[in-house]
Amino acid sequence: MRGHRVLVCALAAALAGAAHGAEDAAEQEFLREVPTVLTASRLLQPVSDAPVAVTVIDRATIEATGVRNITDLFRLVPGMYVRPGIGIEGIVPVVSYHGLTNEFARRMQVLIDGRSVYLPPFSTVLWDDLPLAIDDIDHIEVVRGPNAASYGANAYFGTINIVTRTPIGGEGAYARARLGSNGVRDVVLRHTDAQGPVDYRISAGHRADDGYPEQIDRQHHDFLTGEADLVLNNRDSLQAQIGYGAGLRQLGGTTDPVNRPRAKKVEDGHLQLRWQRAIAPHDELSFQYFYEQHSATESDHTLPLDLPGQGVQSYTLRADYRFDRHDVELVRTLEPRAELRLVLGAGARVDEIKAPIYFDGRPYLSSNLQRLFVHIEWRTTSALLLQAGGMLEHTSISGVDFSPRICATYHLSDDQSLRFSVSHATRTPSLFEAQGAFVLHFGSLADPIQQSGGQLQPEHIVSSAVGYHASALGGQFQTDLKVYRDHASHMIEETADPNAPYVFQPLTVLRNLNDARVRGAELEIHYQPSAQTRYLLAYANTTIDNSDPSQGRTMPRNLLSLLAEQRLGENWTAGAALYLNGRLPALTGVYGQLNDAALGYQGRIDAHLSRSFYTMGRKARLTFGVENLGSGFVEFRQATTFDRRGFIEGSIGL
Amino acid sequence: MIAIRQCSLACLRFTAKISVLCAASLCVLASAAPITVLVSDDGAANTAAARSFKETIEHLNARAQEVTIVTLEAANAANGAVLRDSTLVVSVGSAAARAAFANAGTYALLSIVIPKQVFQELQGQAGNGPRAHASAIYLDQPLGRQLNLIQAAFPGRRRAAVVLGSSWSSRALLTDLRGEAAQRGITIVSQVLGDGDGLFPALQKVLPESDLLLAVPDRTVLTPASARSVLVSAYRYQVPVVAFSENYVKAGAIIAVYSTPEQIGRQAAEMAAAFQDAGTLPTPHYPKYFSVAVNYQVARSLGMSLADEQTLHSQLAGMRE
Numbered sequence: 001m002r003g004h005r006v007l008v009c010a011l012a013a014a015l016a017g018a019a020h021g022a023e024d025a026a027e028q029e030f031l032r033e034v035p036t037v038l039t040a041s042r043l044l045q046p047v048s049d050a051p052v053a054v055t056v057i058d059r060a061t062i063e064a065t066g067v068r069n070i071t072d073l074f075r076l077v078p079g080m081y082v083r084p085g086i087g088i089e090g091i092v093p094v095v096s097y098h099g100l101t102n103e104f105a106r107r108m109q110v111l112i113d114g115r116s117v118y119l120p121p122f123s124t125v126l127w128d129d130l131p132l133a134i135d136d137i138d139h140i141e142v143v144r145g146p147n148a149a150s151y152g153a154n155a156y157f158g159t160i161n162i163v164t165r166t167p168i169g170g171e172g173a174y175a176r177a178r179l180g181s182n183g184v185r186d187v188v189l190r191h192t193d194a195q196g197p198v199d200y201r202i203s204a205g206h207r208a209d210d211g212y213p214e215q216i217d218r219q220h221h222d223f224l225t226g227e228a229d230l231v232l233n234n235r236d237s238l239q240a241q242i243g244y245g246a247g248l249r250q251l252g253g254t255t256d257p258v259n260r261p262r263a264k265k266v267e268d269g270h271l272q273l274r275w276q277r278a279i280a281p282h283d284e285l286s287f288q289y290f291y292e293q294h295s296a297t298e299s300d301h302t303l304p305l306d307l308p309g310q311g312v313q314s315y316t317l318r319a320d321y322r323f324d325r326h327d328v329e330l331v332r333t334l335e336p337r338a339e340l341r342l343v344l345g346a347g348a349r350v351d352e353i354k355a356p357i358y359f360d361g362r363p364y365l366s367s368n369l370q371r372l373f374v375h376i377e378w379r380t381t382s383a384l385l386l387q388a389g390g391m392l393e394h395t396s397i398s399g400v401d402f403s404p405r406i407c408a409t410y411h412l413s414d415d416q417s418l419r420f421s422v423s424h425a426t427r428t429p430s431l432f433e434a435q436g437a438f439v440l441h442f443g444s445l446a447d448p449i450q451q452s453g454g455q456l457q458p459e460h461i462v463s464s465a466v467g468y469h470a471s472a473l474g475g476q477f478q479t480d481l482k483v484y485r486d487h488a489s490h491m492i493e494e495t496a497d498p499n500a501p502y503v504f505q506p507l508t509v510l511r512n513l514n515d516a517r518v519r520g521a522e523l524e525i526h527y528q529p530s531a532q533t534r535y536l537l538a539y540a541n542t543t544i545d546n547s548d549p550s551q552g553r554t555m556p557r558n559l560l561s562l563l564a565e566q567r568l569g570e571n572w573t574a575g576a577a578l579y580l581n582g583r584l585p586a587l588t589g590v591y592g593q594l595n596d597a598a599l600g601y602q603g604r605i606d607a608h609l610s611r612s613f614y615t616m617g618r619k620a621r622l623t624f625g626v627e628n629l630g631s632g633f634v635e636f637r638q639a640t641t642f643d644r645r646g647f648i649e650g651s652i653g654l
Numbered sequence: 655m656i657a658i659r660q661c662s663l664a665c666l667r668f669t670a671k672i673s674v675l676c677a678a679s680l681c682v683l684a685s686a687a688p689i690t691v692l693v694s695d696d697g698a699a700n701t702a703a704a705r706s707f708k709e710t711i712e713h714l715n716a717r718a719q720e721v722t723i724v725t726l727e728a729a730n731a732a733n734g735a736v737l738r739d740s741t742l743v744v745s746v747g748s749a750a751a752r753a754a755f756a757n758a759g760t761y762a763l764l765s766i767v768i769p770k771q772v773f774q775e776l777q778g779q780a781g782n783g784p785r786a787h788a789s790a791i792y793l794d795q796p797l798g799r800q801l802n803l804i805q806a807a808f809p810g811r812r813r814a815a816v817v818l819g820s821s822w823s824s825r826a827l828l829t830d831l832r833g834e835a836a837q838r839g840i841t842i843v844s845q846v847l848g849d850g851d852g853l854f855p856a857l858q859k860v861l862p863e864s865d866l867l868l869a870v871p872d873r874t875v876l877t878p879a880s881a882r883s884v885l886v887s888a889y890r891y892q893v894p895v896v897a898f899s900e901n902y903v904k905a906g907a908i909i910a911v912y913s914t915p916e917q918i919g920r921q922a923a924e925m926a927a928a929f930q931d932a933g934t935l936p937t938p939h940y941p942k943y944f945s946v947a948v949n950y951q952v953a954r955s956l957g958m959s960l961a962d963e964q965t966l967h968s969q970l971a972g973m974r975e
Contacts, residue, residue: 026748026772029871030793030899030912031699034878037885038906043955059890138890169883169890171854197879231882281904282951338950414959474810475957531862 033234036278037168044141048417048469051387051407052145053482055524055538059138059165064534064565064575066608066625068178068186068207068647070134071095071127074160075579076563077142078482078522079540081555083636084212088319089296090251090264091217091640093127097144097158098486098518099544099555107427107459107488109147109155112162113241115272115290118154120323120351120367121358123430129266129294131223131245133188133205135176138165144482144522146425146463148403149389150343152371156427156461157486164241167192167201167227173654180627180647183210183218200228207247212640216254216261221247235279241272257303258317258440258504264298282341283334288327295322302442307503310443317440321355343375343389353431360437360451367431369395385409393426397434398458401426419467427459433492433510440503447503450494453511461488478526486518493551516546532567550588558582575625576607584636596637604633604642620652689926690740690761691723692754694747699915703746703767706919707926714927721926726750737761742929744922748772755785762935763788766922767915769871770794771823773938789925789935791918795898795911796940797827797834798975800868803911803946804896805838806969807960808866815864815893816844817856817884819874827870842868853880854887861891869897869907881905894956903947909960910947911970917943946970 047054055077062073071093074080085094085103096105104124110117112132118125140162147155170192178186188205204224211217223245230238245268252261272290279285300317329347336342352366359365375389390404407421429452432438437451465484471477494508520542528534538561544554560580567573584599608625625647632641691707693700704723711721724736726749737743738759744766745754751765755776763785765773770792780786804814816831818824828844835842843864845856853875861867867888869876876884885906888895897907900914921942929935946966953960960966 026769026873027699027767027793029769029873029876031697031767031901031915032878033901034881034899034905036905037882038889038949038952038955043951046954046957048957049954166886169854169857169887171858172852194879194883199882231879234878281949335951471957 035231035234035237036281039276039278039284044139047478047480048411048471049385049409050143051389051405051409051419052143052147052421052423052465053467053480053522055142055144055480057140057142060534061536061563062134062137064536064563065577066575066606066623066649067627068134068180068184069093069127070130070132070137070162073134073140074142075561075577076536076538077144078524078538079144079520079542079559080142080158081559081581084640086637086639089124089126090219090249091211091215092249095125095127095160096555097142098520098542100157100488100491100516100518100546100551101554102494106430106492107154107156109151109159110162111151111159113164113272114161114274114288114329115241115270115292116152116325116327117292119292119294119325121321121353121355121365121431121436123154123427123433126266126268126294128219128221128249129245129247129268131225131243131268131270132162132164133190133203133223133225135174135188135190136164136201136203136225138163145421145465145484146403146423146461146486147405148425149373149391149405149423150375152347152369152373152391152393152403154427156425156459156488164227165192165201167194167199167229170194170199170201171653174651175654176649176651178647178649180209180645182643182645183208184645184647185209185220197231198228200226202226211250213643215639216250216252219247219249221245221266236275236277239272239274239276242270244269251298252300257305258300260300260302262298262300264296267293267295269293279334284332286331286333288329288331290325290327292325292327293323296320305442307442307445310445313443315442317357319357321353321358323351323353323355325352326350339379341377343373345371345373347371347373351431357440358432358436358438360439365431365435367396369393369428383411385411393428395428397431398426398428398456401428401458415471417469419469420465421467422462422464424460424462427461429456429458429492436510442503445503448500448507449505450508450510453509456492456510457490457512459488459490459492459512461486463487473529476528480524482522484518484520484522486516488514488516488518491516493548514546514548514551516544516551518542518544534563534565536563537561553585553587556582556584571612573610573612574608575610576605579604579606581635587637599634599636602634603630605629615652618652618654620650623647623649623651625649688720688741688930689722689744690736690742691721691744691746692729692737692750693723693725694745694749694767695727696725697747699767700746700750703915703919703922706916707744707746707766707923710920710923711926714923715930726753729753734759742926742935744926746919751776751790755780755788758784760784762929764922764925764929764935765790765938766918767793770938770940777938787935788938790938791921791925791941792938793913793918794871794940795913795944796975797831799911799940799944799970800896800898801831801834801838801840802970802973802975803909803966804840804866804868806966806973807896807909807948808894808958811865812839813841813843813864813866814896815857815860815867816842816870817853817860817867817875818844818846818870819872820846820848821872821874824872824874827872831868831870847875853883857884857887861888861893864893867893867895869895869902871898889952889956892956894952894958900945900947903949906949906952908949908952908956908958909966911944912947913941913944917941917945944970 074095087103106123110125143159151159174190176188185208190203192201208220225243227241248263270292274288276286297320302315304314306312327349331345348370350368371393373391378386387407405423409419411417438449440447463486468481490512491514493513496506500507522540525537540559562578565575581602586598587596610623612621627645634641737757740761743761744764745751773790843860894908897910903910946963
């Protein structure tokens with residue numbers, strides 16, 4: 001013990017010597033460089049300067065909604081339609097902007113911290129499979145309008161950009177649990193801390209629910225994510241993110257002899273590395289690599305079937321798939337002059353797909369793309385901001401495409417701005433659209449379900465929009481109005497081929513079939529009269545003229561969302577939201593057999609009451625709430641009717 | 655701690671290397687000179703302050719040849735002889751100030767590039783000895799000037815968050831800050847960090863209730879590592895950070911008022927020239943010359959429009975501190 005004490009003293013003396021040097025450099029407090037933290041990429045562009053309409057869903061708004069599904073947040077975005085889709089993935093949420101979607105939201109880009117999760121082979125986002133806790137989201141930026149100039153082809157109608165909370169400034173441990181009717185069992189655990197120059201976060205979670213009443217769509221999902229932010233020196237930093245999620249989702253029908261009840265096992269993982277260098281203030285270079293992997297395993301055991309030439313027997317249909325994506329991107333953001341800002345970038349991507357059932361038995365396919373992009377912001381005067389950008393892309397699927405955009409933002413005053421934009425974007429056909437052939441094999445009998453028509457061209461969209469943004473009462477009141485016209489052409493849709501032989505239902509073929517003109521107006525209002533009260537309104541009127549009238553039912557003409565939050569005294573908070581979906585016509589065309597009649601207005605009201613308190617010195621919160629206070633909220637189809645769901649939720653910062 | 659520090663300083667003087675290492679272009683060892691500029695080391699700030707001192711005094715004064723610039727290491731090698739023969743020693747940096755305080759010479763002392771707290775500690779240790787009347791130009795800005803900056807740049811913002819350590823000097827600073835702020839109608843929302851208290855919980859308490867964060871140079875709170883947390887947390891709450899150095903503005907603070915080493919060197923030269931004429935130094939004080947730096951990207955991102963740096967500087971110059 002004594003020996004230890006001597007050693008400790010010697011160490012203390014040595015450290016005192018070291019500290020002495022630091023004491024003498026006390027003036028360094030004033031003089032030394034500090035790592036550049038708020039880099040160009042971390043700074044949000046103010047909505048009033050944005051080249052197209054942008055809706056930001058911040059942390060406070062996320063908490064005010066009380067929702068458990070990330071997709072429900074997009075109901076607050078004017079023009080965005082959230083509904084379930086029923087298809088080969090089971091019942092999964094579909095988020096689209098300006099409609100024109102089937103069970104795959106093919107026409108919108110989705111990024112998480114700059115990592116595209118808009119996935120091949122179907123060009124969709126499987127929201128429920130993402131290893132991401134709603135608690136870990138810092139904010140979501142929704143770019144409402146084509147934005148290929150910044151985000152590449154497939155930023156077609158819009159882009160969702162989810163930004164997770166940086167581990168910097170970590171708050172220690174946090175836990176949340178929700179217990180609800182309908183089998184809702186959610187748990188999230190998070191630890192954020194710093195070790196020397198590394199700030200890190202580890203999150204783990206479990207999510208489970210029974211899905212829609214009378215549907216086979218129970219699911220559960222577990223995930224683990226980590227993020228580390230390492231300061232290399234005052235100019236360089238390195239961020240690493242890693243995530244893995246695995247879950248089971250039930251799918252299938254009760255009466256269908258082929259599409260039997262079963263469970264689909266899904267796995268999703270990613271690794272993302274990002275190096276950033278602050279070359280000078282407002283001059284930044286970043287390099288990013290990410291790897292994304294998604295796989296699904298399922299076996300469908302049919303009832304005994306009496307098929308031509310096969311005798312009576314049951315079959316096992318396997319629909320396993322896996323894809324891997326590698327993506328690199330180099331971006332330079334600089335301000336050569338105070339009034340000029342430039343973003344230059346280059347990137348490349350490889351997608352690999354193993355999904356034999358969707359490609360007529362071909363075991364492996366791959367596609368690649370290369371891209372160059374530039375974005376210029378020129379503040380010609382303090383009132384006028386001109387922005388132009390373009391993306392040149394080459395893909396192995398559709399060759400070379402160029403997507404330009406120009407925009408002018410005119411500040412009428414400090415509080416009001418007008419913007420005008422014209423933007424062109426393309427959507428590369430998904431690998432399935434370009435080369436797919438979904439064929440079920442019953443012994444020697446093949447039943448083609450859907451296939452590519454071949455020689456598909458990219459889809460094009462030209463969007464022109466006028467926007468008005470105003471802020472009043474010292475920023476307490478903010479409003480944004482967008483009036484627009486989109487022309488989408490060469491849209492890839494399916495059409496039945498009555499002449500092809502089939503077993504259960506006619507083959508559908510994917511071709512560049514439709515043109516659609518979408519026009520409308522969208523309004524967003526935020527009003528926060530005090531720190532205790534906040535309101536949000538989102539309204540969209542959308543008119544879609546599709547060259548194929550049978551594709552008319554993709555979203556309601558009117559969509560309205562209202563969110564209100566009120567702090568009641570020191571510790572209580574009440575929140576309520578109304579989501580109102582307008583009428584939908586009956587489903588026709590290739591979906592006609594689904595037999596879904598026209599739908600009237602559908603409303604959902606959520607409400608919750610929270611109490612914050614300190615327990616054992618930790619900040620805690622208890623919430624009681626109901627999702628859908630009314631009776632059934634029919635979402636797109638009668639089969640997917642959202643029932644009333646109560647919940648209790650507790651969270652604590654440990 | 656104080657005893658250790660004094661012991662180490664003494665050791666430093668006696669064990670200094672014999673070889674004379676000079677700061678580039680700064681080191682001119684003379685046998686005797688009325689004014690000696692004693693530079694802690696050849697760091698960029700010290701070099702800039704010394705150079706600015708020399709240029710200004712040459713410009714002001716015909717007796718500039720009587721100025722000798724010497725690094726602490728070189729002075730130690732000569733056993734401090736150059737100091738003993740001086741009438742005025744201008745110490746640049748804290749290390750040089752410590753050495754100049756400890757030397758037995760009868761010179762007058764002007765310390766520059768030194769935090770107020772460090773200078774006051776040295777002065778306290780010196781007691782009524784030969785350094786009792788040492789003067790200084792602090793690196794710190796007067797609180798009044800920082801609060802004036804808040805008034806000038808953010809006229810509508812009246813709730814300033816401050817997070818401080820629990821040392822005696824930090825608490826004294828908080829008392830002074832409250833007094834100065836009250837005179838300007840600004841409310842200080844403060845949190846004092848005790849031993850083992852986390853910075854994040856403190857920020858979480860003050861930021862939601864504040865419309866700006868005033869960063870103060872407190873080593874127990876603000877380090878290069880914690881600066882990231884402070885800047886990111888404040889940005890998360892959309893709260894602008896008012897800082898005390900240009901480097902913090904580069905890192906992500908919205909604005910700072912600060913004095914460059916050149917400005918301090920210039921002011922020191924003016925004081926030295928007056929000393930040559932009058933033989934006395936004024937009492938220690940804050941820097942007269944200062945600059946304002948604004949991070950317009952951060953301002954724009956926070957949806958704020960700020961006047962240009964020159965306008966803000968002129969406004970501050972016209973306000974009572």
